[in-house]
Amino acid sequence: MEDPWQKPYDFAVSVARKAGAEIRKAGESEIKVCTKSSTVDLVTKTDERVEKIIIGSLKEEFGEGTHCFIGEESVAKGESCILTDKPTWIIDPVDGTTNFVHGFPFVAVSIAFAVNKQLEFGVIYSCLEDKMYKARRGKGAFCDDEPIQVSDVKDINKSIIISEHGTDRTPEKVKKIFSTMQKILCIPVHGLRGSGTAATNMCLVATGAVEAFFEIGIHCWDIAAGAVIVQEAGGILLDVDGGPFDLMSRRMVSANNDVIAKRIIKEIEIFPAERDDAPVQKKC
Template sequence: MSEVQSYMDFVLPLVLESGKELLTVKNIISEAKNGNDWDVVTIYDRKIENLLIDKIKMKYKDHKFIGEEESAAKNTISTLTDSPTWIIDPIDGTANFVKQMPITCISIGLTINREQVLGLIYNPYMDELFTALRGQGAYLNGNRITTSGETKINKCIFNYELSLAAHDGRLRELYMSRLTALIDVVSGIRSYGSAALGLCYVACGRIDAYQCDGLYPWDAAAGTLIVREAGGYVIDSSGKPFDLMNPNFLATSTETLSQQFMSIERSVDVSRLNINEKTV
């Protein structure tokens, strides 16, 4: 058994246990104090993240962690090093979680020598477990998965996380200019509200492409590896190589499809920047 496989075997039961914890939440709003349902989300975020980190630390004392709640507590994101590092999102799709939409998951990625080597995403509501080890393929509930293999943008179902543009003027301009260019080109547009599951849906062929900007490492650490291991293609939204610690990404079923998106978007981005320069 490989070292990374032993890590997967250890953490998998912990994630399944954490998933059961999510299923105990029946009505977040009724649990909320002072009408603040996000207080309850934070409680469950911390509870699950602490459960995972504490048990992994007991087994692997030299491992490091980058987690959503851990980073919030320190008000900074730890630097990624060569040490084995678990990158954890205890509840991805928090708005869905609040509304009890079954598009919510627990996401864990592992890096060694700054390379992604393990990805595990579990949606307890649908009982769907997506896993991948570097160089060994991607799986859904133990069955091998591959992307759709779609190569034509006009036949593409495209997931674009528009909600992220709501509170950031820079992202709003970026998202809307690209959306305007793509809406008449792609076959259909979706927005699921979970970065991790959106990536999994590319990996298993439910959608053909997914683009997202303005994320954090824990949003993409597991899912981008799963896409690649399923035969998909992941790059930075700018067309540069994907950077896990600054994860703006375009994930597609094929490199050919990625190139078509980039051709359209680069033209749009250049036009947008030229307009901005003229108005300054």
């Protein structure tokens, strides 16, 4: 029987490379920065241009109207963020925009594909490192065609944990974020890290470089591709309360195993984050 998703998967890899080349080219010239929800929630013309390149390429390859799209910049401009049963691409054109603006060397193109609300594959191109991470459901995870797997560490005291503080600077939320980090650091663990991009963080879990990544306030486009890669590398995904992973919930723990994940969850101070698929409030 013909594999229906091999062609989209291969094309996603090629378009991710194309997008990455565009990002590298833009990084060599002037970077014009705008803001979205706050002065620290950045967007550049490169984000918008790269998303148009990715979506335009996919529509040209697979036909206009055949697939749905959830793109970070499209949603920021008011398009819906609802995952249906239709074939759907979930795209973050420049994950790590703040890194990109400052020349911090972790920037990723993240492309995932879902059918019947099931993630079928994920592709993450760490374009400044020139590393291609990819995975298909049930077929393993790879970096530059070499198989990858999570670490076998089960002792939390021997782990490195990765997290981010996001773009919401509400004092109450910042206090909970750093309180959580303090409690995890004092378990103690070997260290806390942050690359500035959720997609890269999840690839670090998948390769065994770190044992876990957690965050509240991320979006589906930040983690959809990484979710497939982590699971196919032998890792697990949970909600920050220990329940099942929900792509649209904006909260997640990804880890090498449930021992590490559940130990971290004990220390997480949860705060509200509006779901990605929450109804948009109409303005009067």
